[in-house]
Amino acid sequence: MKTQELLSRLRQNDPVALAKAISMVENRKKDYGKLLEAIYPLGRTALKIGITGAPGSGKSSLIEKLIAALKVQGLSLAVLAVDPSSPLSGGALLGDRLRMIQHSNDPNVFIRSIANRGHLGGLSLSTHEIIDLLQAAGKDVIIIETVGVGQSEVDIVNVADVVLMVLNPESGDEIQIFKAGIIEIADIFVINKSDLGGSDNKVAEIRNYFALSGREPLIFPTSVKEDRGIPELLAGIRRFQDQESGRIIDKSLRMRENYIEKIVVERIQEKMRRDPSVSALIRGIGAANPYQAAERILELLTTGGIHDKKD
Ligand SMILES: Nc1nc2c(ncn2[C@@H]2O[C@H](COP(=O)(O)OP(=O)(O)O)[C@@H](O)[C@H]2O)c(=O)[nH]1
Numbered sequence: 001m002k003t004q005e006l007l008s009r010l011r012q013n014d015p016v017a018l019a020k021a022i023s024m025v026e027n028r029k030k031d032y033g034k035l036l037e038a039i040y041p042l043g044r045t046a047l048k049i050g051i052t053g054a055p056g057s058g059k060s061s062l063i064e065k066l067i068a069a070l071k072v073q074g075l076s077l078a079v080l081a082v083d084p085s086s087p088l089s090g091g092a093l094l095g096d097r098l099r100m101i102q103h104s105n106d107p108n109v110f111i112r113s114i115a116n117r118g119h120l121g122g123l124s125l126s127t128h129e130i131i132d133l134l135q136a137a138g139k140d141v142i143i144i145e146t147v148g149v150g151q152s153e154v155d156i157v158n159v160a161d162v163v164l165m166v167l168n169p170e171s172g173d174e175i176q177i178f179k180a181g182i183i184e185i186a187d188i189f190v191i192n193k194s195d196l197g198g199s200d201n202k203v204a205e206i207r208n209y210f211a212l213s214g215r216e217p218l219i220f221p222t223s224v225k226e227d228r229g230i231p232e233l234l235a236g237i238r239r240f241q242d243q244e245s246g247r248i249i250d251k252s253l254r255m256r257e258n259y260i261e262k263i264v265v266e267r268i269q270e271k272m273r274r275d276p277s278v279s280a281l282i283r284g285i286g287a288a289n290p291y292q293a294a295e296r297i298l299e300l301l302t303t304g305g306i307h308d309k310k311d
């Protein structure tokens with residue numbers, strides 16, 4: 001498929017073209033950059049919902065319920081499951097729950113697991129790019145599930161309009177998330193597994209945390225097991241989207257800044273890898289003095305002295 005044809009099929013929300021475009025971008029295949037450039041300007045953007053929380057808290061189970069509820073509204077949906085890549089396989093694991101939906105072969109729900117090769121410890125650049133491709137395809141809602149550990153959890157704010165943090169009534173995660181300040185990135189708290197009892201305590205704990213700052217946190221108890229609280233949560237997300245629309249626009253400007261920075265860093269790294277004078281510098285003075293070598297490389301960069309081998 002030629003890039004032009006791929007693009008026009010992508011714009012028609014063709015799942016085969018979408019999958020192909022994503023692979024092309026993930027694997028840095030020839031013309032991937034042209035394809036990404038050509039999808040702009042994006043006609044309209046999707047609501048991007050980030051879902052974070054400890055493994056086992058019920059993120060994938062909740063997503064399955066949210067999808068079922070959004071699907072009946074006739075919306076086109078996508079789910080990205082961001083997994084820390086295994087150093088052995090370099091691949092990503094898709095949660096069982098999501099695998100089930102994927103196998104249901106629903107054309108209105110696009111599900112993709114993406115390995116997080118980690119860009120400066122955060123979400124990899126391709127996560128941003130895949131979200132762009134999904135938006136070009138006209139998805140209405142994109143849900144991004146991150147494994148609730150490490151930097152990808154914090155970086156979710158750079159791709160999501162609204163961040164949900166999933167907690168459980170009995171979990172002791174709070175101490176950790178309070179301490180690490182991760183709690184601050186959440187727009188909405190979901191106390192899932194409320195069927196286990198004790199969710200009131202958890203709600204109080206979160207309210208307490210924010211009492212001093214005067215922030216009124218949005219908290220929704222849910223139970224996937226007993227199918228409770230999902231419509232309320234969805235309404236809460238929509239309300240947040242309406243009431244915070246100004247903040248969401250501000251935030252998307254900052255997200256764009258973060259995205260551009262990631263693109264620039266990647267392009268610089270690519271150029272450095274391809275320039276023989278850089279490796280000569282590294283092997284030469286770099287062995288004796290890494291700081292001097294770095295300065296010289298920066299000099300080459302700023303004076304346009306770095307050249308691709310191909311040039
Ligand atoms: N009791 C109870 N179990 C739940 C609920 N939601 C999810 N689970 C279970 O919790 C486990 C982890 O769920 P999963 O969605 O894979 O969690 P994730 O790792 O956060 O994506 C599964 O065994 C689910 O069946 C709930 O509301 N109540």
Ligand SMILES: [Mg+2]
Pocket residue numbers: 059060061095145
């Ligand atoms: Mg999961």
